[in-house]
Amino acid sequence: HISLGISRAKAQTTAPKVLSPAGPDGGNEIVTVRLGWDEPVAAAVFRRAGALWIVFDKAKRFDVEKIKEQAKKAVLSLDQVSAPRGTFLRLSTSPGMNPSIRRDGYAWVLDFKKQPMAAQTPIEAKLQRTLASGPRIFLPMVQAGEALPFHDASIGDNLVIVPIIPLSNGINKRHSYPEVRILPTLQGFVIQPRIDDVIVRSTSKGVQIYSSSKLSLSPPDPKAEAKSRIRTLSVMKRIFKSDVWRLARLEGMKEFNQTRQEMMAQIANSRGNAKQNARIVLAQYLFGQNFGYETLGVLRQIQNVNPSIESSAGFRLLRGGSKFLIGRYEEADKDLGHPSLNESDEGQFWRAINQAGRGALVAASGALKATGKIILSYPKRIKIPLGLLIAEAAVRAGDVEFATNYLQMISEDEPTDKEVDQLALVEGKLQQLVGEFDAAVEAWESATEGEHRPSVVQAILRKVDLDLSRKVIKAKKGIEELERIRFSWRGDDIELKILRKLGRLYFEVEDYRNGLRTLRSAASHFGAHPDAPKIAEEMSGAFVDLYLKDVADSMSAVKAIALFEEFKELTPAGEQGNVMIQKLADRLAQVDLLEKAAKLLTLQVEFRLQGEEKARVGARLATIRLLNKQPGLAADAITNSDEKDIPPFLESQRRQLLARSYIDQGL
Incomplete structure (x- = not known):
């Protein structure tokens, strides 16, 4: 159990150093295999004699054919091997394909791609x-x-x-x-x-x-142990000496206004190089206090006076770092990628932290682990947010000891109330990864009592996810919790996750209208998001299930047609959509909703069908018009669906329907 002791009253740590997990990391194509469980289980994954083994400490019979279909691009063969205890799966994979591991609730998820296989x-x-x-x-x-x-x-x-x-x-x-x-x-x-x-x-x-x-057991190797100790004592190559941050580190924000005024007065009273140096001191001070916009303003003045300073490592780091602080990650990349930063650990750190800021947490985690201790000399106004992002990257990459160390360091540095909320959120993720689900919920409940709204919303979302996977709450309760925060945070990935989860939960409780409306809201508000096609696919899949796989049979015919008309743009093209419409029309006709059934089939005849299928549906439409005492429209249905080269039995049926329509009209 990892406990950072984060609470509203105090942020201290008693965390033991515990190790753990892994997750996917961009790059080449990923094939995902999900192995679901209804309870916590331990796992082992290893290679031997060319085979990949996945072993669990509890027994379960898996559907190996389904798993093979799920992972056919990565897994060539899969067998469940009998054993006295536990579950043993033996896989043969495509050359170079190895998994990384993550967990979703109790489920173990393996992401296969071409990568080395090594424990994080x-x-x-x-x-x-x-x-x-x-x-x-x-x-x-x-x-x-x-x-x-x-x-x-x-x-x-x-x-x-x-x-x-x-x-x-x-x-x-x-x-x-x-x-x-x-x-x-x-x-x-x-x-x-x-x-x-x-x-x-x-x-x-x-x-x-x-x-x-x-x-x-052979005696220890003193040389190897000495080398190991030396590696941990390596010195960071910095761009700025540690004493650059001394004033901001010692004062914090207590004397900020006075110190800034004194520095600005120094600029005003100086001339030549002294004035430029005074501006640099102010820029460094503002940066150390996490004032990104203000730092950029001073840097513009410095560059206007001396354009060549743009080639210096210090200027590039301050400007790129300031853009990182205000969330302009792509602009920051241009400065932080400058060759002047290549030979320093501090430059490598800022490149990695900016990569993490863009969301590539796993990809950045290795460099952050190697260079992250550079922040120990930084003022806490930037050290704490940087440390939180480092810890988040470590959790995502599966290095729990590394994450714990940074969370411990942050929690001892007198974080603000809002920073405590963020600490609690990350601590909960850490607890979940090591399987301490109750402790994860406890940490997230602490975060929900806080003031940092993004952390509050994410903590509720994660708690709901975990409680649902553990069957602690039911889907209806999950909907209540998520509807409560639905409008609390707008416009980014957090809102998108809430909407997608809500949509799925509505489907689970058979509230298909709200489910589709919620996903449509997600698709319309996040049309440029990389996941937008997946959301559209999810909506279409749910719509097809409703009307093609008879899921809509659980609702009344009136509700079924109303829902269809509201979301008819989801009707798939081609035969699948045609079958869907005809099945719905048949159901409407069975409950005497003849006019609505006829409208559906009319659209098919006029716009969707050709050949024999058009003639067949036209005959069905004519039958419904006759049942609805509309012989004239029945005759129109036959006439408008006239096609050549149709089977004799269908031709005979259509003639009979046309004759009946004439008789009913008294012709």
Whole structure:
């Protein structure tokens, strides 16, 4: 359990360092496989002898044919292998296709694409040589599942698989010892005993590996340990020395107005280079206090006096960083991509944080992990929002230890109330990723009591999502919660997520009109969004299900036709749409709504059909007109649907209907 102790009263942390997960990262085409569960389960994912294995610590029979169809571009074959305990899936994948892992509620989701297979959070085996009970190997891991013995028939040896809850925690390199091997994994642990009496035991703190005959463990490598320590002590290459931010860091906002006035007076009273230097000091101070627009104004004055300064790293970083602060990410890219920033860690950091600001969190996470500590010397007015974005990227990438460290750092830096709300939101995401669902809900409930409206809205949306997946609430309650925040935040991805979720929930409770209206609102307001085609496809799919798969049979015929007329633009072209209209017309005719049925078929005859199908539907239209005592219109239906080369039985039927219409007209 990861607890940052974030509350309205105090933002402090008692967070233990826990590891975990992974998610998709742009680039080439992604094929997604979703493995649903109704309860929390631990998982292990690893490759062996060319096969990809997915193992869960609880038993379930999956529809492997459905999964293969779902993943046909990535998965060549899939089998569920029988085992005494747990669930074992063996896959053969296309060359180079490897999964990253994420979780949606209790479901495990694997995103396949061409990428290396490595755990986002590698676990190092700890060798415990001096225990009274004898040497053992310890793999630190909270929420390790049951150790599952397994005979790999394809190779002919025995393994012990330990699935775990935290995401993308695994072993990135093989550990070999005389009596046991620990194999590489994307998720969980795979132990290969080399003697019969190796024991593998899961505990609350991790996995113990030992033997009744005592393991033989080689002594530690002092050189390797020293190199590891040196790597953690690497010095960041900065563009600005740390003391540039000293005044903003020490004062905060307490003396801001006075300090700014003094700096502006210094500019006014200076001449030549001294005036320009005073402007630079003011720009740095404003930037450190998170005043992006004001910083840009001062930088324009500096550039007007000295155009060549635009080629300097400091100017480019301040201007690009200021554009990042005000959300102009594409403009910021132009400055932060300048060659003058290439050789500095600080330049690399700002490029990565701007990438994260654009939404490419997973892609930016590696660079942020390498350079993120650059912000430790920054004033907290920029350090806290930057740290929050770093933590968000770490969560999305599955590096929970990294995320926890940054959230801990932020929570100890006296965040404002609104920043506490944002902390609580990210903490909830972190808890969800490591499987602590109750703690996630608790964090989000704390955020909903706050003042930062985007965090309040997102916390409610995430809580509803999680509660629905855990079956804590029903769809109607979810609708109530989301309708409450529907108009609280407008115009960005948050609103789009709310509308899409609402639309699906309305479908779930069979309120198809509100479901389609909600999705139509999303499609119209977010027409330029990359997901707009998916929303349109979702609406069309729901509409087709209503009238082609008989879902609309649950509503009255009057409501069915009213709904059809409101959303008739969703009627698919071609045969599928024709069948849909005819089925609806038949249903209307069965309940004596003959005029409405006739109008539907008239549109088909006039605008949608050709050939034999037009003649057949014209005959059906004529029948309905006769039943509705409209013989003249029945004759028109036959005349207007006259086609050549139709089957004799249909020709005979049409003649009979035409004759009947003449008789009824007294002709």
